[in-house]
Amino acid sequence: xxxxxxxxxxxxxxxxxxxxxxxxxxxxxxxxxxxxxxxxxxxxxxxxxxxxxxxxxxxxxxxxxxxxxxxxxxxxxxxxxxxxxxxxxxxxxxxxxxxxxxxxxxxxxxxxxxxxxxxxxxxxxxxxxxxxxxxxxxxxxxxxxxxxxxxxxxxxxxxxxxxxxxxxxxxxxxxxxxxxxxxxxxxxxxxxxxxxxxxxxxxxx
Amino acid sequence: xxxxxxxxxxxxxxxxxxxxxxxxxxxxxxxxxxxxxxxxxxxxxxxxxxxxxxxxxxxxxxxxxxxxxxxxxxxxxxxxxxxxxxxxxxxxxxxxxxxxxxxxxxxxxxxxxxxxxxxxxxxxxxxxxxxxxxxxxxxxxxxxxxxxxxxxxxxxxxxxxxxxxxxxxxxxxxxxxxxxxxxxxxxxxxxxxxxxxxxxxxxxxxxxxxxxxxxxxxxxxxxxxxxxxxxxxxxxxxxxxxxxxxxxxxxxxxxxxxxxxxxxxxxxxxxxxxxxxxxxxxxxxxxxxxxxxxxxxxxxxxxxxxxxxxxxxxxxxxxxxxxxxxxxxxxxxxxxxxxxxxxxxxxxxxxxxxxxxxxxxxxxxxxxxxxxxxxxxxxxxxxxxxxxxxxxxxxxxxxxxxxxxxxxxxxxxxxxxxxxxx
Numbered sequence: 001x002x003x004x005x006x007x008x009x010x011x012x013x014x015x016x017x018x019x020x021x022x023x024x025x026x027x028x029x030x031x032x033x034x035x036x037x038x039x040x041x042x043x044x045x046x047x048x049x050x051x052x053x054x055x056x057x058x059x060x061x062x063x064x065x066x067x068x069x070x071x072x073x074x075x076x077x078x079x080x081x082x083x084x085x086x087x088x089x090x091x092x093x094x095x096x097x098x099x100x101x102x103x104x105x106x107x108x109x110x111x112x113x114x115x116x117x118x119x120x121x122x123x124x125x126x127x128x129x130x131x132x133x134x135x136x137x138x139x140x141x142x143x144x145x146x147x148x149x150x151x152x153x154x155x156x157x158x159x160x161x162x163x164x165x166x167x168x169x170x171x172x173x174x175x176x177x178x179x180x181x182x183x184x185x186x187x188x189x190x191x192x193x194x195x196x197x198x199x200x201x202x203x204x205x
Numbered sequence: 206x207x208x209x210x211x212x213x214x215x216x217x218x219x220x221x222x223x224x225x226x227x228x229x230x231x232x233x234x235x236x237x238x239x240x241x242x243x244x245x246x247x248x249x250x251x252x253x254x255x256x257x258x259x260x261x262x263x264x265x266x267x268x269x270x271x272x273x274x275x276x277x278x279x280x281x282x283x284x285x286x287x288x289x290x291x292x293x294x295x296x297x298x299x300x301x302x303x304x305x306x307x308x309x310x311x312x313x314x315x316x317x318x319x320x321x322x323x324x325x326x327x328x329x330x331x332x333x334x335x336x337x338x339x340x341x342x343x344x345x346x347x348x349x350x351x352x353x354x355x356x357x358x359x360x361x362x363x364x365x366x367x368x369x370x371x372x373x374x375x376x377x378x379x380x381x382x383x384x385x386x387x388x389x390x391x392x393x394x395x396x397x398x399x400x401x402x403x404x405x406x407x408x409x410x411x412x413x414x415x416x417x418x419x420x421x422x423x424x425x426x427x428x429x430x431x432x433x434x435x436x437x438x439x440x441x442x443x444x445x446x447x448x449x450x451x452x453x454x455x456x457x458x459x460x461x462x463x464x465x466x467x468x469x470x471x472x473x474x475x476x477x478x479x480x481x482x483x484x485x486x487x488x489x490x491x492x493x494x495x496x497x498x499x500x501x502x503x504x505x506x507x508x509x510x511x512x513x514x515x516x517x518x519x520x521x522x523x524x525x526x527x528x529x530x531x532x533x534x535x536x537x538x539x540x541x542x543x544x545x546x547x548x549x550x551x552x553x554x555x556x557x558x559x560x561x562x563x564x565x566x567x568x569x570x571x572x573x574x575x576x577x578x579x580x581x582x583x584x585x586x587x588x589x590x591x592x593x594x595x596x597x598x599x600x601x602x603x604x605x606x607x608x609x610x611x612x613x614x615x616x617x618x619x620x621x622x623x624x625x626x627x
Contacts, residue, residue: 002420003420003421004420049419050419050421051420052421083371083372099421099424101372103424103425104372104373104384105373105384105385105431105432105435106371106372106373106384106387107372108429108432109394109432109436110387112395112404112408113391113395117395162410162411162414163410166407166408166410166411169406170403170404170407172403191396191404194395194404195404195407195408198408199407200412200415200422200425201411203425
């Protein structure tokens with residue numbers, strides 16, 4: 001819920017871990033998660049989207065949300081560039097869960113690049129994305145409608161007017177967008193998805 | 206002094222580095238901060254991560270205990286007929302033969318060695334000891350010392366510092382946002398020129414408006430704006446087609462690439478003041494090997510030496526304004542272990558290379574390796590505190606006299622290895 005949970009919640013959850021008191025045995029995870037999910041802090045507005053996605057969450061989040069067909073080799077290659085090797089565990093404490101580690105220029109830059117690669121993936125037998133078909137499946141055919149859909153999914157519904165306009169601008173200027181007639185409609189929709197995935201708003205959990 | 210820092214923090218928070226604002230900010234910095242401008246110089250800190258065995262870098266072949274304690278991994282005394290033997294430095298110390306490529310810098314007076322560098326109450330954890338050294342203090346709560354240097358001085362440069370690698374090292378972490386770049390050649394947003402400009406403009410907008418009252422947003426804004434400023438600063442550099450000067454040949458893989466791209470940034474005239482480069486793989490608990498060609502430690506040292514040699518060759522006379530410090534988090538046990546390796550220890554060898562180094566010398570007294578002189582009978586004690594090297598660099602090379610701020614709670618005694626110092 002946060003990189004900095006309250007000490008009270010940490011200690012009360014630790015107490016549940018040791019003495020669940022609901023018939024579970026000490027050390028079981030289910031009552032621990034229940035304690036967390038039922039806490040007021042978990043639902044507090046201040047703790048909404050308060051953590052930074054790890055590269056795993058960034059990549060798999062995009063793949064799941066936009067039905068990007070996974071290809072193990074490609075996904076692990078993208079994750080390596082993002083600084084988190086898939087299924088690896090650097091000694092001694094693994095990959096950091098706290099945001100400070102992932103907010104640096106190289107990491108943000110690689111996310112912009114990875115967003116481009118994910119949105120443009122079109123290998124028929126490997127990693128592939130079809131954001132145009134995805135938009136059509138959601139009955140979105142206008143530039144505004146598609147932008148709105150992509151932002152709603154990636155930004156937890158809380159995007160600003162400027163973010164909307166910045167994403168919309170990726171369609172390119174000076175012509176009406178037509179998802180059926182424009183020969184480069186597919187490329188334009190991919191560009192918008194790439195931009196939105198690379199925006200800071202998509203880096204928050 | 207606090208005033209300068211506060212002003213600079215304000216500048217950073219206000220978006221220093223944004224292309225659209227850079228010209229007006231440059232003007233402001235030039236007029237407001239003129240007192241701290243010094244000639245263009247670049248410090249390159251090479252960190253050997255994993256704990257490099259300094260006893261087999263600057264080899265004390267004149268110390269008989271060295272051979273008693275290292276029956277299979279010791280480097281033989283200098284012998285021109287033996288390619289696995291040490292390269293004599295001063296009749297007592299020799300250089301590991303794998304470092305042959307940088308011996309000439311010792312001979313021409315630009316390479317200095319510090320064979321026993323460390324700090325009091327040391328940690329033998331890789332992570333902690335790296336963190337302490339990079340923080341300039343045995344503490345977990347401080348920013349990196351290089352970042353404190355950036356925060357306490359200012360120069361009107363487009364790109365003052367860069368950390369080469371996938372993430373920023375502790376030494377550059379802190380209030381001043383510094384970029385980490387793994388490969389300059391791919392440090393550009395995807396697409397053709399107009400798509401690139403279009404995406405950069407959009408990113409600039411959305412980074413800039415990250416609100417301050419939610420977790421991580423302020424950091425996201427500052428780092429994002431730095432990213433866009435740095436992408437703009439290096440946009441004209443073609444790292445794919447870089448011909449090194451003077452026939453220099455860099456080693457392959459990331460270490461060589463990072464040194465080459467450091468040289469390229471220096472030549473590009475962006476005002477690069479600090480670069481950090483890492484070389485890992487020094488944790489030689491087993492099969493460390495001695496001086497033989499193909500042995501593990503020798504292979505690592507060859508990579509280090511070929512990189513430094515290429516860098517200094519490429520930069521030529523520019524090395525007069527460049528200083529390379531090679532450091533590591535700790536040395537290794539004096540006695541080799543049962544796996545023909547060495548374990549985590551204390552003092553190790555550091556190196557300094559550059560035109561301003563008063564080189565061809567070995568700095569610091571030698572503790573000697575008799576068991577009674579070792580800490581707990583196992584570890585090489587230090588005779589130079591690493592902070593004296595860093596502080597000498599800060600005061601004598603970077604022109605930062607605020608040593609108390611850079612190295613808190615430390616009484617600095619200069620290690621006079623730079624030529625300009627009195």
